[in-house]
Amino acid sequence: MAKKYNEVTPEILEQFKAIVPGKVYAGEEINSDYFHDEMPIYGKGAPEVVIEATTTEDIAAIVKVCYENSLPVIPRGAGTGLTGAAVAVDGGVMIDMSKMNKILGYDLENFVVRVEPGVLLNDLAEDAQKQGLLYPPDPGEKFATLGGNVSTNAGGMRAVKYGCTRDYVRAMTVVLPTGEIVKLGATVSKTSTGYSLLNLMIGSEGTLGIITELTLKLIPAPKETISLIIPYENLEDCIATVPKFFMNHFQPQALEFMEKEIVLASERYLGKSVFPKQVEGVDIGAYLLVTFDGDNMEQLEELTEQAAEVVLDAGAVDVLVADTPAKKKDAWAARSSFLEAIEAETKLLDECDVVVPVNQIAKYLTYVKGASEKYDFEVKSFGHAGDGNLHIYTCANDMDEETFKKQVSEFMADIYRKAAELGGLISGEHGIGFGKKDYLAEFAGPVNMRLMRGIKETFDPKMILNPGKICYDPKEEA
Incomplete structure (x- = not known):
């Protein structure tokens, strides 16, 4: 079969070194890493070749050389993705x-900030806080880059109230695969100005263009927050409570x-115990972790009391209030370290981040548990109950990799089909990348795949640009 792409020659390598001296590695x-x-x-x-770029113009020059010589180009941020999207x-x-x-x-008059794509989520969050502002998107990986967040339309834990990354991108500068530089969007809150190329770029995982600057929306930071740890005897009761938060307008x-x-x-x-394992003789099987924000603590305490009544009537065993900075920090540190904790104890790992309607979460997780029983790996799950985005991990320490991959492939195909049957989608925030493109093809169908391929x-x-990801595999055409 013919090879689709060329290789980097010594002459091309010298062109790169002339564009960005001292920042080219081969x-x-x-x-x-x-x-x-x-x-x-x-x-x-x-x-x-790996090239450390620092300006839009340098990236445009590099990409132009790649375009002229039919070389694959892969943009990469912090490398914290979970689907192989930033892998060559x-x-x-x-x-x-x-x-x-x-x-x-x-x-500050328009409540936006301009950033380069390599700024870490954590760094913007801290810097915005000093201005009395909040950047609402809150993915679990705080040390991912904002360019990566935008490229996957990252969601996170505050999405239930404030929405996903897409809702906070006002404008961007992009280098196209031809080396052309374009500006998309503007510092405005609405537009009906032709096709939304800005929204096509968001979530495209580096397959349509390379983002080199972002203008992001901010909001005034809430003055107070309070968190609740709510233990349940079982997961079914835990999940069944979730719609009641919205029915009672708790936000x-x-x-x-x-x-x-x-x-x-x-x-x-x-190395720290935060969540109760037994309450008044009842063994705890699952938890909700809830945060409310507002302008004053009196308002939040009243809201907390109302919420406590509702969840206790619905089957919660107890309601623990984390109302000090230390308590809130400990509770959310435990939640934020879930993936690292799994990785520390697991040799073979795969995951999916399906999203289903909130009222289907319990039914879906029950199905997942049943489906997993015929396999040799262990399943661990957690997720964003408020928006139906579920993180399901397959974990094994005593399986060989080939058997693990075969079993996981069958399991994932099964639970993706079930998610679709219940009105869900196969990814809520991690994206498709390299690892999930076969599942996307089955889920989306030939017409939608043709449209994506046409884009x-x-x-x-x-x-x-980033071949082998989402909807295009050069090996199928080689």
Whole structure:
């Protein structure tokens, strides 16, 4: 079969070095961390060249060379993705965006901030707080880059009240696969100005363009927050309570569910016990972790009392209030470390982040538990109960990798089909990348895949930008 892409020659390497002297690495100079993301089960891929870029113009020049020579180009941020989206599965040139990490300035009258794509979520959150502002998107991985968040439309724990990353992107500068530079969007809150190219770029996982600057919406930071740890005897009662928060107009900032096993793993990882394991002789099997925000503590305390009445009537065993900074920090530190805790205790790991209607969560998780019983791996689950985005991990320590992959593939296909049957989608926030594209093809169907492929071809006529991801696999055409 013919090879679709060319290789980086010594002459091309010299062109890159002329564009960004001292920031071009090839062969054994490349750190192996670039070969994979946080979910290495999807395989590894070594780029031929890694380039640390720091300006839009440099990236445009690099991409133009790649376009002229039919070289794959892979943009990469912090490498914290979970679907293999930032892995060089076809070799080529990887552009490391992590050094483009400046907060360029605030427009306090329009409540926006301009940032480079390598700024870490945590750094913007802390800096905005100093201005009395909040950047609402709150994915669990605080040290991911904002460019990566936008590329996957990351959601996170505050999405139930404030929405996902997409809702906070006002404008961006993008380098197209041809090397052209375009500006999309504007510092305005509404538009009916043609097709939304801005929204096409958001969630495109680096397959349509390389984001080099972002204008992000901010909101005034709430003055107070309060969190509740709500233990239940079983997961079914826990999940069944979730719709009652909305029926009673409580508007939680975050509403998370977790099973006992994942909480125990997290506490082992952190070396600190936070969640009750038994209450008045009742063994606890699951928890809700809820945060409310508002302008004053009196308002929040009243809301907390109302919520406590509702959840206790609905089967909660107790309601524990985390109303001090230390208590809130400990509770949310435990929640934020779930993935790290699983990774620390697991040799073989895969995951999915399906999203289903909130009233279908209990039915779906019951199905998942039943489906997993015929396999040799263990299933651990947690997620965003408030918006139906569920994180389901398959974990094994005593299986060989080939058997694990085969069993997980069958299991994932099964539970993705069930999610679709219940009105859900196969990813709520992690994206498709390399690892989930076969499931997307089955879920979306041939017409939708044709439309996505057509969009890809329009933006990227030579199909060089992050190939092998979402809807395009060069190996099928080689």
